[in-house]
Amino acid sequence: MNVFTSKYFLLLLFSFSFHFSDVFGQDDKNQIDLEKPTLEIGGALRFNYNYSTWKDGQKKRGGDFGYDVFRLNVKAAYEGVKLNAEYRLYSNSFGGGMLKQGWLAYDFNDQNEIQIGLTQVPFGITQYNSHCWFFSIDYYVGLEDDHDMGVKFQHEDEVWDYSIAFFKNAEELNFGSNSDISFSRYSYDVSSIDANGDGNLQFRNKEVNQLNGKLLYKFGGMDYAQKIGVSAEFGGLYNLDTENMGNHYAFAVHHELDAGKIDTKAQIAYYKYNPDGPAGESDQVIAMAAYGAAYFVAAEATIYTLGIGYSIPVDWKPISKIVLYNDFGFMDKTQSDFEDSYMNVTGALLTAGQVYTYIDFAAGKNHPWLGPVWEAALAEGTPGSGWDMRFNINLGYYF
Template sequence: MFVLLLCACCAVTGHAQDKPELKIGGALRFNYNYSSWKEGQKKRGGDFGYDVFRINAKGSYKGIKLNAEYRFYSEGFGGMMLKQGWLAYDLSATDEIQLGLTQVPFGIGPYNSNSWFFSMDYYVGLEDDHDMGLKYTHKGDRWEYALAFFKNAEELRFGSNSDASNSRYAYDAGTYEDADGKAYRNKEVNQVNGRLVYKVGDEGQHRFGLSGQFGGLYNLDTEEMGTHYAVAAHYKMNVNHWGIKAQWTTYGYNAKAPQGESEDVVALTAYGAPYLVAAEASVYTLGLSYDIPVEWGPISNITLYNDFGYLDKAKKSFEDSYMNVTGALVTAGNVYTYFDMAMGKNQPWLGPVWGDALAQGTPGADWEYRINMNIGYYF
């Protein structure tokens, strides 16, 4: 279908490009962190090491465009993974169609956050997610909208009931075995997405948006199809040096799991380490930022920000999750450095509990903190 669409568009527009174009870029990043719940690390004064090396490729020839990004993390952080990789064709100056591993049109884009840590939506699979499918986008002066169909999330194993690979950039339904030996095993399939944004002011200084997604949730043990959905409303503002990102999201997973498995949780996976999340919840996020242009040697801009996130779980006996990140992004030529003070409660990346933090949580959990500095050279 995609090939036929491209051929038809080429025939109508007569678009041609004599020479192929290819641009190669990427980034090398290092990371320092000091975590309140890691006693050994605190005694060492934190740890500083390798984060990621990535390669970006953008190309075009005869109207067909390519955009790909491959990342190399450490083995303990998921190893090698394709973040995105798609082909595209411009139907007009405002309309484009993409095929491949492309960003899911949902919520504030491209990121519902200012910090290196992303927002709470990311950790439940609803920020900067990329899935395999076909997407149509329109970007006009006042209206932006996108429609997409995703056959599935990143698929690296093509067996009859193979588990979703844990080596992925964004969170998707996967497999997790709990302390009782129950293995929650699902895959996202046949998902449809829609996103609508209305822009107000010069260059869209104010953006109001609605998003929705609905898809199948295939259980690898029962071989039955459940469902999952998400709905969001958002507001984004950029006026002078100020920025606001506010979003409300609600989601639900209905897995056709084997008898004995809880219907109140579902497994998500990314970066080589799956965990459980509440099957139904609402997410509230608010991000504030302020840009300060400067001329300090190579430093040209400092962005101050605070991102807050709250995961309100539908099951009353579950403990809700919180995170707050206060920090600054320093821009110096091609070097971008994030200085973050991240705090969390029942948040797996910001506390001692991993598997259940976003699911049942821990009653009486303390706020934990992580001092983080990420330095990246982008080329």
């Protein structure tokens, strides 16, 4: 274990031990009820229709409708020890099979829990900083619904929620001394990329030894509830070519409001990557990958997001509820000659029994999933690029 690893691992253990005097009190032990073993199996089957303005062939066909994902969820619990796993099967072109999350947990009591495995990173608004099927622009740079391999302690009470976590690395499928990460993953992580199409990978970095902390203050009245929070992370960035350790860090402030039929999510997040790569390799960009493919991302940026949702109960059998929403995101890249990125999704979620349908009008500017440029969109971008549109319907049966 190197010095970098040891320092943050010991810091994590110290933080845990600070809480264990309360968590492991004899009274709390006696209050934990012995449970009967439980097992829950669920999942979803989803299909997707999309019509994209930058795809001429698709426009002539009137869009495409096909398979999205089949997922399997397993939850188990016995005497305070829990299992939570979700495995997803996408098409081969979107990465194929992948584990979204998979962790073991122990409940010390109703307020304190420790999770070990592939667990959600406690950063920003969780579980999602968005209302739509597309997530927010944070997701595409690894700052929304990210899952990494490590250990996380979390506390929840009526006023305060806080989490502290140590992640050894992102999802690791290749355990060689000089192995690049697999592109088949659910959440975006730092990766390698074939930048010039010669079949060899460049910008070969890995996230390692990451420490996260998140604090939420909850308050409200009879008709509303609010959460104000701050998040931070700091970790290493190991370069496979130079075998040197760079670093990366991120901070966020966030606010959530739930006022009956209306809810809002607002967040400002700043991140910076400092790779220590080979001579001649730019440190203004890093590569990130998910769903079977990699692209470039600006090494430093501030991201502003705001989402608003409005719930409407209806009695249009089989539809029982409609949620109208708008999610906006702006990625302000620090590098002055990089073009900023934008994303806006206006849509509705229809609930009909176990069927959930997202109908989204998604617009993007310098966005890899919402435009014709893939590798450079979230990095230097394209000067003079306009907005591209995608009409998307995602239909899923959840069981």
